[in-house]
Amino acid sequence: MNRLSSTELSLLEMASLPRELFVRQEVMPSRHFFPPHQHDWHQLLYAVSGVLVVDLTGERYFIPPEQVIWLPRGCQHSVYTEYGADLKSLYVKAEYKGLSTDTACVLHITPLIRELILSAADFEINYSLQGYENDLVQLLLQSLARLEQSDRYLPWPVAEELAAMCSRLYLQPDNNQTTEQLAELLATTPRTLDRRFRRETGMSLKQWRQQLRLMQAIELLSTGQSITTIALELGYSSASPFIHMFREQFGISPAQYRKQKQH
The missing domain is CATH 1.10.10.60 (Homeodomain-like)
Structure with a gap:
């Protein structure tokens, strides 16, 4: 099992987000592991391909490409993939209230959300707050609230x-x-x-x-x-x-x- 070095992990520990939405993407090799950590902002984890195993206290979630997992601010979690995954990690400012939940939840992704995530992943970190890019981000954030929750997860004693x-x-x-x-x-x-x-x-x-x-x-x-x-x-x-x-x-x-x- 490969663990991230402290230098790599520090990339996840930014003091603040540069925009309302920040997308970090990477290809996780097989048996890759992010150790337990938490953020001062919300996070949406999505694997374009592969399966993510997300561990919380007392729960284990398997996240295939047709699902995403919402992790509210301060939610401690670890992430693992057995066979590799193309990961899109969306960081959302804590002020966002589109999803009225203070607990983690698994959501069914839609074709629209998938395409919006893939498009936003290619934006510059400090994308323009005027015009197409910001409009797309706002549509993505508004659409998250319309996703249905999934009951296909694995509770852990x-x-x-x-x-x-x-x-x-x-x-x-x-x-x-x-x-x-x-x-x-x-x-x-x-x-x-x-x-x-x-x-x-x-x-x-x-x-x-x-x-x-x-x-x-x-x-x-x-x-x-x-x-x-x-x-x-x-x-x-x-x-x-x-x-x-x-x-x-x-x-x-x-x-x-x-x-x-x-x-």
Whole structure:
């Protein structure tokens, strides 16, 4: 896992923004990691390609190209990508009130927002406050408030032993241990484990693992691996049950999803 040097990280710690919106863009190589940090302004993270893994306290978000994550001022977060990502990081002045939320949230991106972000990313840092560039920035900021929130994220338990279990499951996508076996490792009963897990995450352990596999499927589909290889890596016996699960959740096959994201 590659960590940013203090010199590189200082680029994220500007005393103030030069404009109401400042876009920082970079290509993150595979297994790149921004350590926990926070800003004195709001931030919108968007991966044009690849998948971002954003960790907050008690939550982990997988952000594919059809989503963005809004991080309000002072929200501590870390960012990681397993297979690389083309990152657009939008910094927005703290005075911005378009999104009336003081907590992080995942939003569904629209084709309009995507094109506005890509255009704004090419502006000079001190873009003109008169004319086309400022008008585009204002349209982008106004449009953010119209984006719909997504419920496709992965809550992360705070309790140390549950968090450690979830980390193991994340690092071992093909782990097919049953709830009974996981409970035994924690010296508890399946019922108690599931009750504790539901209390901390709002979902059962079974639901959580399904969501984990779905998020990791999206992540793996950004690579060149075959559908069969991805299915086996996620612990499926063959491609068929994986394709069935994916189609049930998204309404399209993994191959169709991948093709859409390549355009």
